[in-house]
Amino acid sequence: MTDPSQEDIRPWPRQSSQVVGHYPIFSIRADQKTSPRTGKDHLFYVIECRDWVNVIALTPENRLVMVQQLRHGSDTIELEIPGGVMDPEDASPIATAVRELREETGYEGHRARVIGDVFPNPAIMSNRCRTVLIEDCVLKHPRELDAGEDLVTEVIDLDEIPAAVSSGSIGHALVIAALFYFDLDRKRERFPRP
Numbered sequence: 001m002t003d004p005s006q007e008d009i010r011p012w013p014r015q016s017s018q019v020v021g022h023y024p025i026f027s028i029r030a031d032q033k034t035s036p037r038t039g040k041d042h043l044f045y046v047i048e049c050r051d052w053v054n055v056i057a058l059t060p061e062n063r064l065v066m067v068q069q070l071r072h073g074s075d076t077i078e079l080e081i082p083g084g085v086m087d088p089e090d091a092s093p094i095a096t097a098v099r100e101l102r103e104e105t106g107y108e109g110h111r112a113r114v115i116g117d118v119f120p121n122p123a124i125m126s127n128r129c130r131t132v133l134i135e136d137c138v139l140k141h142p143r144e145l146d147a148g149e150d151l152v153t154e155v156i157d158l159d160e161i162p163a164a165v166s167s168g169s170i171g172h173a174l175v176i177a178a179l180f181y182f183d184l185d186r187k188r189e190r191f192p193r194p
Contacts, residue, residue, distance in 0.1 A: 010036045025049065025085065029126075045124065052120065052129040053096040054083035054178040057107055057137040059155060065107050065137055068152045071172070079154070079164060080175045082107075097132035103144040105153045109137035116181030120174060131178040133185060 012033040021028040027048045034041050057065035064081070071078050084100040086093065094112045101107050116131035145151060156164070161179055164170045170179070 007037060012036060012042075015041060019048075020045075047125045049085075049125060049127040050088075051086045051093070051127050052083060052174070053086060053093045053100060054081050054129060054131045054174060055097045055101045056081060056115070056131060056133045056178060056182045057101050057105070057109060058133070058135050059138065060136050063155045063157055064161070065101070065105055066154045066156055067104055068154060069149060074171075076171070078172050078175075079169050080172050081178060083174075083178075093130040094132055097130075097134060101134060101137070102141055103146075104149075104151055106139050106141040106143045107137040107153075108140045109134040111135045115185045116178060118174070118177050129174050129177075131181045133182065 012035060014031055014033050016032040018030055019027050020030045029046045029048055031044045031046060032041055033044060055065075059065065066079055067082055068077055068079050070076070082101045082104040084096065084104070086096045087099075090096040090099065093114055097112055098108075101109070112132055112134040114130050115133045118129050118131075119125070120127060120129050143151070143153075161170070165176055165179070170176060
């Protein structure tokens with residue numbers, strides 16, 4: 001039940017907006033907005049990024065294609081699913097997923113489809129991250145790594161995922177969100193709605 005003393009949340013009118021920093025993979029924007037509740041102006045900083053894609057790549061044996069890589073923000077080696085930034089020439093999140101899977105792992109598959117969509121951090125970021133499921137993935141190509149990435153491909157059994165998350169081996173929040181969407185998708189397949 002809602003507290004009747006609480007007002008409805010309303011959009012804050014933007015009074016001004018300007019880019020205050022531009023970097024190779026993101027920009028920082030400063031927005032001056034007015035609170036509809038208090039009438040006071042506040043300054044908010046927003047990180048503008050292109051959208052991202054994460055890939056759930058399943059082999060014909062129903063195993064998950066993953067990568068290990070060093071993440072410079074946390075300075076940790078993370079076990080993750082393939083993924084990356086949507087390039088301007090990518091026609092869709094699915095096109096990005098197919099490209100990223102091939103570049104990072106050399107795998108290729110079929111029946112690619114979007115199964116999830118989240119805001120990575122809506123408090124300070126403008127972009128979205130989509131989860132794309134690609135099935136029947138097999139190793140067909142050499143990897144095409146960017147100069148700034150070093151990856152090791154691993155293929156794991158699906159029943160290893162909960163322990164990997166629980167132990168912290170999988171610690172990337174967006175990867176965990178993608179795995180949750182995958183779990184929901186599998187449950188829908190097993191228990192379709194009437």
